[in-house]
Amino acid sequence: MATLVLHHQTSPAQDAEALHQAFKGWGSDGKAIIAILGHRNVHQREEIKKAYEEIYQENLIKRLESEISGDFERAVYRWMLEPADRDAVLMNVAIKNGPKEYNVIAEIASVLSAKELLAVRSAYHDRYKRSLEEDVAAHTTGHLRQASHFHTNNLSLLVGLVSSYRYEGDEINEKLAQTEANILHESIKEKKANYEEVIRILTTRSKTQLVATFNRYRDEHGISISKKLVDQSSDDFVKVLHTVIRGINDHKKYYEKVLRNAIKKFGTDEDGLTRVIVTRAEKDLKDIKEVYYKRNSVHLEDAVSKEISGDYKRFILALLGKQD
Amino acid sequence: MATLVLHHQTSPAQDAEALHQAFKGWGSDGKAIIAILGHRNVHQREEIKKAYEEIYQENLIKRLESEISGDFERAVYRWMLEPADRDAVLMNVAIKNGPKEYNVIAEIASVLSAKELLAVRSAYHDRYKRSLEEDVAAHTTGHLRQASHFHTNNLSLLVGLVSSYRYEGDEINEKLAQTEANILHESIKEKKANYEEVIRILTTRSKTQLVATFNRYRDEHGISISKKLVDQSSDDFVKVLHTVIRGINDHKKYYEKVLRNAIKKFGTDEDGLTRVIVTRAEKDLKDIKEVYYKRNSVHLEDAVSKEISGDYKRFILALLGKQD
Numbered sequence: 291m292a293t294l295v296l297h298h299q300t301s302p303a304q305d306a307e308a309l310h311q312a313f314k315g316w317g318s319d320g321k322a323i324i325a326i327l328g329h330r331n332v333h334q335r336e337e338i339k340k341a342y343e344e345i346y347q348e349n350l351i352k353r354l355e356s357e358i359s360g361d362f363e364r365a366v367y368r369w370m371l372e373p374a375d376r377d378a379v380l381m382n383v384a385i386k387n388g389p390k391e392y393n394v395i396a397e398i399a400s401v402l403s404a405k406e407l408l409a410v411r412s413a414y415h416d417r418y419k420r421s422l423e424e425d426v427a428a429h430t431t432g433h434l435r436q437a438s439h440f441h442t443n444n445l446s447l448l449v450g451l452v453s454s455y456r457y458e459g460d461e462i463n464e465k466l467a468q469t470e471a472n473i474l475h476e477s478i479k480e481k482k483a484n485y486e487e488v489i490r491i492l493t494t495r496s497k498t499q500l501v502a503t504f505n506r507y508r509d510e511h512g513i514s515i516s517k518k519l520v521d522q523s524s525d526d527f528v529k530v531l532h533t534v535i536r537g538i539n540d541h542k543k544y545y546e547k548v549l550r551n552a553i554k555k556f557g558t559d560e561d562g563l564t565r566v567i568v569t570r571a572e573k574d575l576k577d578i579k580e581v582y583y584k585r586n587s588v589h590l591e592d593a594v595s596k597e598i599s600g601d602y603k604r605f606i607l608a609l610l611g612k613q614d
Numbered sequence: 615m616a617t618l619v620l621h622h623q624t625s626p627a628q629d630a631e632a633l634h635q636a637f638k639g640w641g642s643d644g645k646a647i648i649a650i651l652g653h654r655n656v657h658q659r660e661e662i663k664k665a666y667e668e669i670y671q672e673n674l675i676k677r678l679e680s681e682i683s684g685d686f687e688r689a690v691y692r693w694m695l696e697p698a699d700r701d702a703v704l705m706n707v708a709i710k711n712g713p714k715e716y717n718v719i720a721e722i723a724s725v726l727s728a729k730e731l732l733a734v735r736s737a738y739h740d741r742y743k744r745s746l747e748e749d750v751a752a753h754t755t756g757h758l759r760q761a762s763h764f765h766t767n768n769l770s771l772l773v774g775l776v777s778s779y780r781y782e783g784d785e786i787n788e789k790l791a792q793t794e795a796n797i798l799h800e801s802i803k804e805k806k807a808n809y810e811e812v813i814r815i816l817t818t819r820s821k822t823q824l825v826a827t828f829n830r831y832r833d834e835h836g837i838s839i840s841k842k843l844v845d846q847s848s849d850d851f852v853k854v855l856h857t858v859i860r861g862i863n864d865h866k867k868y869y870e871k872v873l874r875n876a877i878k879k880f881g882t883d884e885d886g887l888t889r890v891i892v893t894r895a896e897k898d899l900k901d902i903k904e905v906y907y908k909r910n911s912v913h914l915e916d917a918v919s920k921e922i923s924g925d926y927k928r929f930i931l932a933l934l935g936k937q938d
Contacts, residue, residue, distance in 0.1 A: 486766070
């Protein structure tokens with residue numbers, strides 16, 4: 291379930307006018323911006339952008355960028371993009387930021403459905419005039435020149451993930467789950483430098499099949515594959531693998547952990563916080579909040595409130611469904 | 615331009631009835647089958663399948679399979695599938711046939727547009743309940759266990775090709791074309807066991823960009839990259855690479871060569887012949903025929919006539935646009 295709380299909208303044009311009003315004077319009225327944009331769904335936001343452009347001959351997103359700043363700006367900017375386009379932007383930023391954000395690429399590619407990922411690839415074409423896999427491959431190969439198996443593995447894993455178009459039927463091949471649970475076990479145990487088989491399995495099998503394989507792994511070895519991975523190694527490639535496995539296995543639990551780490555981090559990881567909240571507010575953030583509460587015995591809103599401030603805080607809390 | 619010659623169709627139901635009539639008695643009437651199916655476009659063929667199913671409660675394709683046989687059966691079967699579904703079947707057969715048919719996988723993936731390839735991947739899901747890249751990866755990895763760089767390269771190249779969703783804009787980055795022409799040159803010259811960069815370039819760049827890169831290569835080195843490749847090595851991986859480069863550079867010339875080799879081959883390569891003719895008859899087989907004539911000073915119909923016979927010959931000639 292979503293957390294976004296929709297307020298009554300008279301018309302997109304009225305919203306556009308109210309926003310225009312909020313931009314007036316020195317410094318704009320953050321509360322007024324949040325009162326509108328923080329309570330409109332993706333369709334309404336698109337309509338507001340159109341109405342604003344028609345009335346004021348100006349791009350609303352660009353205007354917002356010049357009116358507000360910092361974490362608030364970044365969150366509003368992401369929020370104002372359509373989901374596939376937003377993910378294309380998040381992917382592009384992560385690609386440019388290099389290895390430390392490879393997990394973001396892996397996260398988006400692993401959590402999305404086959405059709406959603408395709409929409410992101412198409413949005414990426416439109417926005418950047420290149421393909422997503424092209425940029426991922428070119429950038430990871432760049433790092434690859436200071437070569438090591440780490441980079442070769444990352445290249446195959448990330449390109450495989452963003453290029454995947456997984457089968458989404460319910461069929462499970464139990465025998466295959468057994469065989470591939472063994473392959474995963476052997477590869478991880480031996481800390482092979484060459485993770486070719488692991489990458490093949492994780493990038494091509496259906497999610498239903500993979501969950502069966504992970505279950506088989508746990509039944510046989512008394513520990514989940516993601517825990518085993520973390521126990522075994524802490525190198526960056528393994529961290530990316532870990533993201534993939536968690537994202538496929540249970541993306542709500544995965545997101546809970548991203549939020550927990552973002553809040554726990556010294557100085558707070560606002561980008562991670564914004565990414566999860568903006569991306570999931572219209573989808574299943576309510577479920578993620580519940581997972582968070584169960585895990586931490588504190589409400590996500592309360593935990594977030596202590597870490598951030600100002601309009602950014604007000605906006606994030608609005609998306610989290612907090613009523614004023 | 616297409617070669618398919620459409621004849622007047624009264625109704626799909628009448629076609630279905632005429633086919634039913636042709637199936638009667640001992641051995642069916644091949645000429646009657648060809649007179650209908652060899653002169654109907656993809657939309658009409660779909661309508662005939664529907665009408666036949668409705669009237670006779672029987673699947674037309676299955677009935678055809680039991681009525682006719684050999685190369686004729688195989689050609690008619692492929693012809694009766696919708697293009698994306700047909701390519702899914704061709705891919706699946708090639709995957710199962712192993713290394714000697716990897717070039718077929720490469721051909722289809724390189725010649726199709728991004729959207730067409732996607733339709734094939736979707737048809738593959740529907741038909742086989744697995745993803746195309748999943749089957750390609752699992753099968754090439756099977757061979758990979760008798761491992762060598764050849765197989766590792768094939769795995770990355772083929773999976774990269776079938777998973778690609780290339781950007782299709784007209785933009786060319788000249789500097790990049792230069793850089794990557796050099797990378798291709800160095801990799802081929804050194805006969806590197808590791809073709810990682812070559813694979814990255816060929817599987818991710820837009821076709822327009824790749825053609826610019828190939829042109830740059832020829833300008834610099836006085837020889838086309840495909841010729842250079844063949845001069846340099848004859849291993850099977852290089853043959854697959856060669857298919858990719860030719861398929862992207864000029865798919866009509868590429869198909870001409872497939873036809874030429876199929877005809878030249880001792881005993882004729884009927885599968886290759888059928889594949890090209892069935893696949894292109896409604897698209898650009900007329901152009902391919904012209905390329906063939908220019909190259910061989912003999913008409914494709916005449917060359918084909920000498921090599922094959924019976925209903926298979928009649929059917930292939932019908933698709934080639936020969937009027938009775």
